[in-house]
Every structure is written in structure tokens, then in C-alpha cells.
Amino acid sequence: MDDVDQPKGELVIQTIAMPKDTNRNGDIFGGWLMSQMDLGSGILAAKTSQARVVTVAMKGMSFLHPVRVGDTVACYAWVERIGRTSMTIPVEVWVTRYMTGEQLRVTHGVFTYVAVNDAGKPIPVKRAPT
Numbered sequence: 536m537d538d539v540d541q542p543k544g545e546l547v548i549q550t551i552a553m554p555k556d557t558n559r560n561g562d563i564f565g566g567w568l569m570s571q572m573d574l575g576s577g578i579l580a581a582k583t584s585q586a587r588v589v590t591v592a593m594k595g596m597s598f599l600h601p602v603r604v605g606d607t608v609a610c611y612a613w614v615e616r617i618g619r620t621s622m623t624i625p626v627e628v629w630v631t632r633y634m635t636g637e638q639l640r641v642t643h644g645v646f647t648y649v650a651v652n653d654a655g656k657p658i659p660v661k662r663a664p665t
């Protein structure tokens with residue numbers, strides 16, 4: 536089976552695409568989808584760093600298929616790199632089509648987060664003991 540046939544990473548967020556999130560053609564807004572990706576990968580970044588995190592960059596987003604009302608939207612993410620204060624987290628979004636059950640990867644992108652203290656200043660990412 537091709538790598539693109541299965542989600543990569545861990546499930547970080549799952550929701551249903553609703554009518555309020557559509558454009559006038561009935562497709563889900565790309566910005567809504569990007570928000571779900573940011574929420575899900577932010578959960579992973581916070582869990583990894585054990586700290587408050589902020590999104591500092593997003594790159595490489597490609598929309599492969601539209602998301603439709605009723606689709607179950609699932610974001611999968613993994614930590615690709617940990618720097619001193621930052622983390623690079625790729626995210627894939629898969630949908631399960633409403634009624635048919637077909638599963639498709641609809642987009643992917645890479646988010647960068649920085650761990651910060653309560654004052655918003657960068658702090659080192661905590662690392663598990665080796």
C-alpha cells in the first residue's frame with residue numbers, strides 16, 4: 536500500500552464539516568481547514584513541549600480535494616524536528632466522505648511552534664530524559 540493511502544502520524548483532532556463553514560459553492564473554506572490543522576498540531580506541540588506554544592509559521596499547504604458538508608475531518612500530526620525553542624510539525628488532513636465512507640487525504644502542511652512562558656518569551660522545549 537502506498538504511504539499516501541494511510542494517514543501518517545497520530546490523530547490530534549477530529550470533527551465534522553458543517554454548513555456554516557462553507558463558501559457559496561458549498562465547499563468548506565480553506566481557512567476553516569487550516570484552523571483545524573493549527574488546533575490539532577498545537578495540541579501535539581503543547582504536549583511535546585509541556586509548555587504554552589504559539590504558531591510562528593505555516594508552510595507548504597496544498598489542497599488536493601474539496602471538503603464537503605458532512606465529511607468527517609481528521610487531522611494527523613507528528614513532530615518532525617525539535618529545536619531549542621521551536622518544533623516543526625507536519626499535518627495531514629483526511630476526510631471520510633459522508634454517506635460513502637470513502638477516505639481521502641485532502642491537504643497537508645507544516646506548522647512551526649515556539650514554546651513560550653507566561654510573558655510570551657521563548658523558552659527551551661522540554662525534552663524527555665534519554
